[in-house]
Amino acid sequence: MPTPSTKTPPPPITRLDDLVARDRDHDCAGFGPHRVCVKIEAVADLPTRFGRFRIVAFWNNRDGKEHVALVHGDVLGAANVMTRLHSECLTGDALGSLRCDCRDQLGFALQRIAREPCGVLLYLRQEGRGIGLLNKIRAYQLQDRGFDTVDANVALGFRDDERDYAIAAHMLQSLTIRSVRLLTNNPKKLAELEHHGVTVAARIPHVIPANEHNRFYLETKANRSGHFIDLDGKPHIAEQDDPVVVIAEDGRPAAP
Numbered sequence: 001m002p003t004p005s006t007k008t009p010p011p012p013i014t015r016l017d018d019l020v021a022r023d024r025d026h027d028c029a030g031f032g033p034h035r036v037c038v039k040i041e042a043v044a045d046l047p048t049r050f051g052r053f054r055i056v057a058f059w060n061n062r063d064g065k066e067h068v069a070l071v072h073g074d075v076l077g078a079a080n081v082m083t084r085l086h087s088e089c090l091t092g093d094a095l096g097s098l099r100c101d102c103r104d105q106l107g108f109a110l111q112r113i114a115r116e117p118c119g120v121l122l123y124l125r126q127e128g129r130g131i132g133l134l135n136k137i138r139a140y141q142l143q144d145r146g147f148d149t150v151d152a153n154v155a156l157g158f159r160d161d162e163r164d165y166a167i168a169a170h171m172l173q174s175l176t177i178r179s180v181r182l183l184t185n186n187p188k189k190l191a192e193l194e195h196h197g198v199t200v201a202a203r204i205p206h207v208i209p210a211n212e213h214n215r216f217y218l219e220t221k222a223n224r225s226g227h228f229i230d231l232d233g234k235p236h237i238a239e240q241d242d243p244v245v246v247i248a249e250d251g252r253p254a255a256p
């Protein structure tokens with residue numbers, strides 16, 4: 001009969017910086033059928049126009065992409081952490097495109113997280129819901145001809161949404177976060193995180209008002225992809241009385 005191990009477990013890590021050394025020898029069995037594994041490679045300060053964060057850079061064995069977490073406060077070992085999973089959108093996040101709501105969602109999320117005692121935003125390099133930038137622009141081309149986002153993806157041979165959240169789940173586990181309050185309108189994100197073993201304690205609505213360029217895109221999310229968005233503010237989405245904040249160029253919320 002094997003003798004039980006007498007090794008005492010290592011003390012819990014209390015500093016983000018120490019996760020880099022912890023992960024040098026990290027060798028887990030991985031998540032899910034693809035055995036997804038991540039390691040924290042570097043941690044640094046990141047003061048932003050939305051508040052003070054630390055940026056945590058991850059390696060993973062799955063997609064060759066460099067994903068990051070923006071961490072505010074002390075998330076290590078914490079429960080009910082306000083959390084946002086943001087998928088990369090070059091056109092919105094960096095170039096200010098009005099075709100989607102990504103940039104406002106990004107800024108608004110960072111602002112909300114910075115007001116909490118602690119919180120985290122995962123910036124996931126899943127451009128175009130996982131189809132990549134070139135294909136997203138191809139999808140835009142089709143949308144310019146009248147397709148909606150779902151049909152454009154399908155016409156290009158993709159699913160509506162090609163994203164996978166195993167890496168995100170492992171990133172949260174690496175940060176030793178025990179449970180999250182997820183900022184999202186997307187039911188798939190809740191289900192997928194739970195599927196990968198993350199405890200989602202609550203959903204926090206994350207609705208940005210439509211503009212003339214993204215109204216149809218947001219309506220398609222609501223009508224075809226099941227997102228909890230009601231652009232007309234109908235009462236059946238009870239949580240949506242949350243105040244909407246539009247981020248001004250200087251990073252401060254625009255006056256209501």
Ligand SMILES: Nc1nc2c(ncn2[C@@H]2O[C@H](COP(=O)(O)OP(=O)(O)OP(=O)(O)O)[C@@H](O)[C@H]2O)c(=O)[nH]1
Nearest residue numbers: 086087088089100126127128129139149184185186
């Ligand atoms: N394929 C495709 N992707 C798009 C289009 N417009 C925006 N995107 C991508 O959609 C993603 C937006 O994802 P998220 O910000 O995580 O939002 P979400 O899945 O809609 O859910 P929320 O959490 O409710 O915001 C980004 O990767 C964008 O690049 C489009 O027309 N076609």
Ligand SMILES: [Zn+2]
Nearest residue numbers: 089092100102
């Ligand atoms: Zn976008």
